[in-house]
Amino acid sequence: MDTPTVTALLILLAPLGIAALFWWKNKQSTEKISELQSEKEALLHLKKYEAIVDAESEARGIISQARKDAEQIVNDAAKRLNDAKLKAENREKEANVAHERIVKEARENLKKAKEKAEQTMQEAFTNADKIVKQAEENAREIAGEALEAKSKADTFEKKAKAMKNIIDGYGNEYLIANQTVLDDLAEEFSHKDAGVELKKSRYFTKTLVTKSRAALCDYAEVNRKETAIRFVLDAFNGKVDTALAKVKHDNYGKLEAEIKDAFALVNGNGRAFRNARISDEYLNARLDELKWAVAVNELKLQEREEQRQIKEAIREEEKARREMEKAIREAEKEEKMLQKAMEKARKELEKASEEEKLKFEEQLSALQSQLEEAEAKNQRAISMAQQTRRGHVYVISNIGSFGEDIHKIGLTRRLEPMDRVKELGDASVPFDFDVHAMIYSEDAPKLEKELHKVFESQQVNKVNYRKEFFRVNVSDIKNKIDEMDIEAHWTMKAEAKEYRETLAIENHSGSESSYEQPSVQQVMSA
Structure with missing residues (x-):
């Protein structure tokens, strides 16, 4: 707590302290008088003590002295209170003077800064005018009337x-x-x-x-x-x-x-x-x-x-999470069913005859294989859910929608990556996508980013880099993946089944309104 605050508190509390002290002294005096009065009465009652000095006179002396002491205490407190007031007023004046000085200095500095900025700007304008004027004069000297005509x-x-x-x-x-x-x-x-x-x-x-x-x-x-x-x-x-x-x-x-x-x-x-x-x-x-x-x-x-891309990524991640949770539940359910079936088969095996045992053993073996497969599927789903960077990088094309040698390179963390490809081929494009490669990676975002970097100059939309379409031959993408020593299954030629069947129908019917490949602007806006 700062000094002015302490001083203010002392000023406020001083009268209360004085009153309390005066009350205490008065209480002591009253008690003393009462005590002496009792003694006096006792002495008067016992005639043999009449020679003792009058207690009442002594009490008056005590009261008088107590009053003098109280007055002195009040006077001292009043003096201290007055001194504290003067000190507080002096400090307040000093603070006001300092505040006014700081404000005045700040205003003067601001005024100087504005004047300096104004002067700098004016000098810049003046210098610019001189340069332009000099250039015009030089041009007139060289070109004369031709300059004005031009x-x-x-x-x-x-x-x-x-x-x-x-x-x-x-x-x-x-x-x-x-x-x-x-x-x-x-x-x-x-x-x-x-x-x-x-x-x-x-x-x-x-x-x-x-x-x-x-x-x-x-x-x-x-x-x-x-x-x-x-x-x-x-x-x-x-x-x-x-x-x-x-x-x-x-x-x-x-x-x-x-x-x-x-x-x-x-x-x-x-x-x-x-x-x-x-x-x-x-x-x-x-x-x-x-x-x-x-x-x-x-x-x-x-x-x-x-923000839209982030929200889309969150939605995609949420779909992947729900898909994996569903897969885990189904795998656990399948495991339990297979375990019950195996338990039942074992009991049947114990009761079976020699001829029936072979049949139950084959059944047990098949159930064991199914159980191992279900356990592996469950572990894979759990692993995918725990590792947020695992996923598939896909290379797909849509000749009917975007033309030849236009490929989309993206990623998905779905347990069934083809679900994402099917979503991309919804009603927003006339034909389905063809999958050239579905590459599993422990760090799918990193792999996708590296491929985008390699083919950056061949990106179709050079304004919005989040559009992941590239004008590149599929063999070039495959060669790059091979250089990275990543194993993947490739389909080099796009089937484009619906598109090719559409062309065949138009050629057969001789339709005048044959299907045309999209323009560059259409591809860039995709």
């Missing part, structure tokens, strides 16, 4: 291209995978970190506006200049804000083109107002905003996809 030609060309894009729409040439943005960022970025960077970027664009660096104009008159600048800024920002509101998982390139086209159109139209124009610096700042907005969106999608 600038006008570039402006008109960009404006024409922008108008063409707006009229015709943005085709595949503007498709850029959002993953490209993430490739430029550090891998440790989460969508929250990207959100912080987006806020910084938006703050910077606002700073450019407040510092009058977002747009320029050649009007000399202040009112006209400000009006023209507001006009081009409103037009450009309206287009950019609309684009940023449309950010999705697949339109980064299109939105980037829209912003650049808006820049070209606004600057082209601004020539009529003494060359009112958006600065390149502001364009780059808003494109930076787009980049971070796309990054936030893409990272959110990735996080959502990871």
Whole structure:
């Protein structure tokens, strides 16, 4: 407990202590008086003790002295209480002074930091202006009027291209995978970190506006200049804000083109107002905003996809667990049934004749084999349940759905791995999968990861790596497994029974609407 707290407690408790002390002294005096009174009465009663000094007088003296002692105690306590109050007030004043000093220093430091940041930014702007101005002057000295003519030609060309894009729409040439943005960022970025960077970027664009660096104009008159600048800024920002509101998982390139086209159109139209124009610096700042907005969106999608994959893995693991528990129960039940059957057969054997003994011995032998098989099955199920990394890595294909040389490499921990393959071939694909290999492994996740790493460059979907389809020949996968010295049974040629029968029916009927192989886009979206 700190000193001020102790002092406060002493101040509060002092009056109570004084009152208690005074009560105790008074009680002693009263008791003494009562005792002396009794003695006096006894002495008066016994005439032979009349010579003893008057006890009442002595009692008064004791009371008087007790009162003096009590008054002294009260005075001392009051003095100590007053001293404690003064000390507490002095410490409170000192604390307030220290607090005010700390707050004042913090405010001064914050003010200095802001001023320094402002100065640094202004110096950066000034240096940038000098570099640009010097470059423009050098270009004019070298190229002269040709530079201005080229600038006008570039402006008109960009404006024409922008108008063409707006009229015709943005085709595949503007498709850029959002993953490209993430490739430029550090891998440790989460969508929250990207959100912080987006806020910084938006703050910077606002700073450019407040510092009058977002747009320029050649009007000399202040009112006209400000009006023209507001006009081009409103037009450009309206287009950019609309684009940023449309950010999705697949339109980064299109939105980037829209912003650049808006820049070209606004600057082209601004020539009529003494060359009112958006600065390149502001364009780059808003494109930076787009980049971070796309990054936030893409990272959110990735996080959502990871959560979906985790939930799917949990569901798959739960299915495997239930399947193994069921297998253990069935195996235990089968063991008990076989043991009862064997016990019955042994009893029958004891009673059987020589001719019947051979029959019961054969029956016992068959039951023994079945029991051993059931025990082995039970142990396998128990072992699979205990070892969470044991499982099967499968290599499957679906020619009718995805075409030739497209293989899925995945894993399952199911006791019956074909159940997983059947699930994959449900109503979401037109034909069943063919199994080329079902490879048992003590560490199935590690084996699957190694194979994915080997064939990473041949993955069909290069945006979502959780789609486990690879454009690779089955013999290449087999060779890699052989290199790892892993034994596995392989079926090199896909049966594709339903697909081939479908083709035969179409060829026989001469149907015009024959089945077509899926496109690359269809395979990538699978």
